[in-house]
Amino acid sequence: MATTANIHAPLGAATILHVVDAFINVVNTVVEWKESRKTRKLLSELSDAQLDDIGLSRADIADF
Numbered sequence: 001m002a003t004t005a006n007i008h009a010p011l012g013a014a015t016i017l018h019v020v021d022a023f024i025n026v027v028n029t030v031v032e033w034k035e036s037r038k039t040r041k042l043l044s045e046l047s048d049a050q051l052d053d054i055g056l057s058r059a060d061i062a063d064f
Contacts, residue, residue, distance in 0.1 A: 039064045 043051070043061045051057060 036064055 040061050043056065043064065044058075048058065051060075
C-alpha cells in the first residue's frame with residue numbers, strides 16, 4: 001500500500017503571508033515616495049536655465 005504525504009500549511013500561514021506582503025508594500029510605497037520627494041526638491045533648486053539644459057521645465061517637476 002502506497003503512503004501519500006498529507007502536507008498542509010500551518011494554520012494561519014496564509015494570513016501571515018498576506019500581512020507581511022501588505023507591510024512590504026507599505027514600506028516600498030514610502031521609500032518610493034521619499035525618493036520622488038527628494039528628486040522634486042533637488043530639481044526645484046535648479047535654475048530655469050539648468051532645467052532647460054536637461055530638457056525640463058518647472059511644470060515637469062510635479063511629474064516626478
